[in-house]
Amino acid sequence: MAAVDIVGVRKAFGATEVIHGVDIAIADGQFVVLVGPSGCGKSTLLRMLAGLESITDGTISIDGKVVNLVPPKERDIAMVFQNYALYPHMSVFDNMGFSLKLRGAPKAEIDRRVKEAAAILDLDRLLERFPRQLSGGQRQRVAMGRAIVRDPKVFLFDEPLSNLDAKLRVAMRTEIRALHQRLRSTTVYVTHDQIEAMTMADKIVVMHDGRVEQIGEPLELYDRPDNLFVAGFIGSPAMNFLPGRIEAGAGPRFVSDGGVSLPLVAPPGGVGSGIDGRPVVLGVRPEHLHLADEGAAAEVLVVEPTGSEIQVFTKLGGADVMAVFRERHRFRPGDRIRVAPLPGQIHLFDAESGRRLVP
Amino acid sequence: MVAEIPSVTADSAYRMSLWSRLMTDRNFLGFWFMLPAAAVLILFLAWPLVLGIWLSMTDTTIGRPGVFIGLENFDWLSDDPVFWLAVFNTFLYTTVASIVKFLLGLWLALLLNKHLPFKALLRAIVLLPWIVPTVLSAIAFWWIYDAQFSIISWVLLKFGWITANVNFLGDPDNARASVIAANVWRGIPFVAITLLAGLQTISPSLHEAATIDGASGWQRFRYVTMPLLTPIIAVVMTFSVLFTFTDFQLIYVLTRGGPLNATHLMATLSFQRAIPGGQLGEGAAIAVAMIPFLLAAILFSYFGLQRRKWQQGGRD
Numbered sequence: 001m002a003a004v005d006i007v008g009v010r011k012a013f014g015a016t017e018v019i020h021g022v023d024i025a026i027a028d029g030q031f032v033v034l035v036g037p038s039g040c041g042k043s044t045l046l047r048m049l050a051g052l053e054s055i056t057d058g059t060i061s062i063d064g065k066v067v068n069l070v071p072p073k074e075r076d077i078a079m080v081f082q083n084y085a086l087y088p089h090m091s092v093f094d095n096m097g098f099s100l101k102l103r104g105a106p107k108a109e110i111d112r113r114v115k116e117a118a119a120i121l122d123l124d125r126l127l128e129r130f131p132r133q134l135s136g137g138q139r140q141r142v143a144m145g146r147a148i149v150r151d152p153k154v155f156l157f158d159e160p161l162s163n164l165d166a167k168l169r170v171a172m173r174t175e176i177r178a179l180h181q182r183l184r185s186t187t188v189y190v191t192h193d194q195i196e197a198m199t200m201a202d203k204i205v206v207m208h209d210g211r212v213e214q215i216g217e218p219l220e221l222y223d224r225p226d227n228l229f230v231a232g233f234i235g236s237p238a239m240n241f242l243p244g245r246i247e248a249g250a251g252p253r254f255v256s257d258g259g260v261s262l263p264l265v266a267p268p269g270g271v272g273s274g275i276d277g278r279p280v281v282l283g284v285r286p287e288h289l290h291l292a293d294e295g296a297a298a299e300v301l302v303v304e305p306t307g308s309e310i311q312v313f314t315k316l317g318g319a320d321v322m323a324v325f326r327e328r329h330r331f332r333p334g335d336r337i338r339v340a341p342l343p344g345q346i347h348l349f350d351a352e353s354g355r356r357l358v359p
Numbered sequence: 360m361v362a363e364i365p366s367v368t369a370d371s372a373y374r375m376s377l378w379s380r381l382m383t384d385r386n387f388l389g390f391w392f393m394l395p396a397a398a399v400l401i402l403f404l405a406w407p408l409v410l411g412i413w414l415s416m417t418d419t420t421i422g423r424p425g426v427f428i429g430l431e432n433f434d435w436l437s438d439d440p441v442f443w444l445a446v447f448n449t450f451l452y453t454t455v456a457s458i459v460k461f462l463l464g465l466w467l468a469l470l471l472n473k474h475l476p477f478k479a480l481l482r483a484i485v486l487l488p489w490i491v492p493t494v495l496s497a498i499a500f501w502w503i504y505d506a507q508f509s510i511i512s513w514v515l516l517k518f519g520w521i522t523a524n525v526n527f528l529g530d531p532d533n534a535r536a537s538v539i540a541a542n543v544w545r546g547i548p549f550v551a552i553t554l555l556a557g558l559q560t561i562s563p564s565l566h567e568a569a570t571i572d573g574a575s576g577w578q579r580f581r582y583v584t585m586p587l588l589t590p591i592i593a594v595v596m597t598f599s600v601l602f603t604f605t606d607f608q609l610i611y612v613l614t615r616g617g618p619l620n621a622t623h624l625m626a627t628l629s630f631q632r633a634i635p636g637g638q639l640g641e642g643a644a645i646a647v648a649m650i651p652f653l654l655a656a657i658l659f660s661y662f663g664l665q666r667r668k669w670q671q672g673g674r675d
Binding site for chain 2: 050072073077078079081083085086087088098099102103146150
């Protein structure tokens with residue numbers, strides 16, 4: 001177990017820079033999820049941490065020691081790959097014991113440690129099988145077993161669940177989380193799935209185009225996204241955005257480009273001083289819209305019941321807006337409803353920079 | 360009315376069934392689909408083979424149809440030192456050339472599998488010796504090995520490493536080494552390109568996983584590359600051995616089996632006895648004598664090609 005420090009790290013392939021200076025501090029035992037759309041550099045960053053890619057600039061240290069030039073085998077890390085990368089010609093036992101065998105560990109010790117890990121992961125009965133004879137979930141567990149056996153300082157996961165079906169993915173999510181609670185080892189987990197990030201992480205790092213957009217605890221990112229990108233990326237269904245401007249006055253209002261006017265119920269500090277007339281984007285999560293007589297008029301386009309809730313796609317002043325209701329309203333396409341955001345549940349962003357305006 | 364409908368349906372289904380059963384029977388259809396290919400194979404491969412075996416049991420010479428003499432040709436060959444020399448040469452030629460082709464081919468494949476500049480061009484160039492007609496490359500080697508004009512001798516002389524031209528094809532040992540070298544040159548591309556194809560099926564993440572597991576370059580080769588390449592190696596080397604064992608053109612152009620029969624292979628000896636020598640029966644007997652060895656090679660490949668335990672079951 002160890003802390004990991006990523007300071008000013010850059011990565012360039014030839015003339016193309018893909019990671020533009022990233023700083024992340026990971027405490028000992030923390031479960032950190034790097035999340036972002038594909039091509040954001042999260043996997044590259046993980047591979048740099050593993051030593052599979054060189055570091056163009058900046059430093060990565062594990063347990064206080066800079067590892068920029070340390071080969072992977074001496075970094076004392078274990079990695080679970082997206083395609084599991086199990087050795088097809090080795091049995092589950094040999095797959096899990098391979099690193100110990102390379103290290104020259106005595107047979108009895110390999111046997112003991114593999115069996116311990118197999119017991120944790122419920123792989124006892126599969127030790128003689130070959131990877132081809134396993135299901136996707138079993139392979140996933142073997143890949144984790146291979147990592148556990150080594151008892152490394154840091155666990156690295158590279159989109160480990162993306163090859164599993166939806167149901168298994170949810171189950172494995174819990175299993176990985178439970179494993180972390182049991183082993184308490186520092187973990188860096190890469191995914192493009194924000195639900196995985198929200199449910200598993202102690203700390204989420206949202207990346208976009210080779211930059212860190214925001215670092216924080218899951219609910220912190222959900223409640224106070226720093227910018228438009230994080231606001232749109234975290235949360236499902238995604239946050240609604242309405243471009244418009246603020247009209248200060250007795251009761252400050254938001255007026256969208258489509259003419260929708262919403263009162264800013266809790267006047268945010270700073271409104272009125274120079275913010276008047278400034279182009280902004282108002283963000284509101286679908287679950288934070290409720291039916292209100294004084295709300296803005298919206299036309300129902302599509303209704304999707306999921307059982308636990310209904311998702312309603314509407315047209316609100318020319319913008320597509322989605323609302324989610326826990327109550328079982330019987331809307332039909334074409335219905336006109338009036339919706340308003342719950343008090344205090346709106347986010348204002350500067351239209352130009354995308355930065356969060358209200359502290 | 361209602362009761363009649365099932366019987367009509369059943370009746371028509373029964374009438375349909377004979378024809379439709381045949382048309383959906385895998386064995387019946389398979390037989391007819393395979394027939395054209397089987398006919399071609401039997402007519403042009405199996406029947407000539409039978410004729411060849413028959414010929415080896417006659418005393419046919421050019422201009423005289425022979426009579427059946429049983430195994431007399433083989434009996435005669437078993438006392439023929441030239442025949443046994445050819446057998447020895449064939450084995451030496453096949454063994455040495457195949458091993459060298461395998462080692463160099465594997466090495467070349469590993470090099471080509473790395474990220475090199477002009478990778479596609481390099482791979483195309485590697486294939487050249489394989490594309491050039493054997494007779495043409497053999498003639499080129501004939502010049503390279505020429506007693507007077509050999510470029511190798513010329514270069515070595517210029518460097519002052521030798522004092523007289525190397526007698527490449529005139530000395531028995533040199534001649535053997537020379538024809539083996541030419542065969543290796545010609546055979547490497549096949550081995551290299553096929554092994555390269557095999558190497559590319561190995562997922563890079565396996566190497567990365569092994570790297571993180573602490574494997575050195577050699578250990579990755581030993582524990583990851585080699586085991587995963589074994590099935591391809593079995594195929595490639597079986598074909599390589601078969602091609603080498605039955606080689607004819609190179610020897611025929613370079614040495615015609617000389618000097619002192621030192622480079623006679625079974626194929627060239629068979630040709631020499633049968634066509635220039637006119638002893639068709641005896642030549643056929645030499646050719647037939649190759650069959651057991653070729654069968655052994657095929658059996659080796661049959662067992663080598665069988666799916667290993669780790670390849671069985673499940674899907675990727």
